[in-house]
Amino acid sequence: AQRVTQPEKLLSVFKGAPVELKCNYSYSGSPELFWYVQYSRQRLQLLLRHISRESIKGFTADLNKGETSFHLKKPFAQEEDSAMYYCALKDGTGFQKLVFGTGTRLLVSP
Amino acid sequence: DTAVSQTPKYLVTQMGNDKSIKCEQNLGHDTMYWYKQDSKKFLKIMFSYNNKELIINETVPNRFSPKSPDKAHLNLHINSLELGDSAVYFCASSQLAGGGTQYFGPGTRLTVL
Numbered sequence: 001a002q003r004v005t006q007p008e009k010l011l012s013v014f015k016g017a018p019v020e021l022k023c024n025y026s027y028s029g030s031p032e033l034f035w036y037v038q039y040s041r042q043r044l045q046l047l048l049r050h051i052s053r054e055s056i057k058g059f060t061a062d063l064n065k066g067e068t069s070f071h072l073k074k075p076f077a078q079e080e081d082s083a084m085y086y087c088a089l090k091d092g093t094g095f096q097k098l099v100f101g102t103g104t105r106l107l108v109s110p
Numbered sequence: 111d112t113a114v115s116q117t118p119k120y121l122v123t124q125m126g127n128d129k130s131i132k133c134e135q136n137l138g139h140d141t142m143y144w145y146k147q148d149s150k151k152f153l154k155i156m157f158s159y160n161n162k163e164l165i166i167n168e169t170v171p172n173r174f175s176p177k178s179p180d181k182a183h184l185n186l187h188i189n190s191l192e193l194g195d196s197a198v199y200f201c202a203s204s205q206l207a208g209g210g211t212q213y214f215g216p217g218t219r220l221t222v223l
Binding site: 034042043044045046049084086096097098099100102103105 | 114141150151152153154155158166200202204206211212213214215216217
């Protein structure tokens with residue numbers, strides 16, 4: 001069965017510090033992975049997806065099939081990065097079902 | 111504004127009541143979803159419709175009944191509300207052939223007293 005694990009419920013860093021939000025997945029097929037972000041009182045929105053190999057707001061994530069991981073990284077955290085971050089896996093059924101991790105709250109302090 | 115919208119934003123009701131949440135998207139997408147976010151912020155898919163047809167139906171109590179009058183709307187009706195139904199319900203939409211990016215509504219916070 002597909003599963004996404006985000007081991008940290010809360011990650012607290014100071015402004016300017018590097019950030020790594022961990023995500024591991026379990027999936028027998030070829031995974032498609034996403035990071036979604038939910039800022040305070042806002043809707044969930046896509047941050048990035050692994051097939052795009054892009055950097056959004058300074059965040060990057062690399063799919064490591066050997067380690068079944070898709071960790072989200074940013075070299076220098078900003079206060080406005082404080083939010084809830086969800087890693088998600090799209091299964092291969094063709095129906096675009098997303099399986100979400102439990103989320104990590106990132107708190108960036110000044 | 112092109113977006114996914116939900117009404118109402120907040121819903122407070124008594125146990126045993128029946129309530130509905132409405133969702134509309136004007137993005138031209140053919141697939142819509144309902145997710146439940148519990149008090150621990152865990153997000154889980156409940157239903158998905160593609161062109162008004164149910165394509166995903168997770169193990170959700172049959173008190174929950176989605177209805178899609180057209181591909182731009184997906185409503186969620188809940189019968190005999192229970193305390194455990196208290197959560198934030200998110201609607202989302204995507205284009206099935208479009209690669210998987212789902213666009214979410216603002217959420218409806220349901221509180222059952």
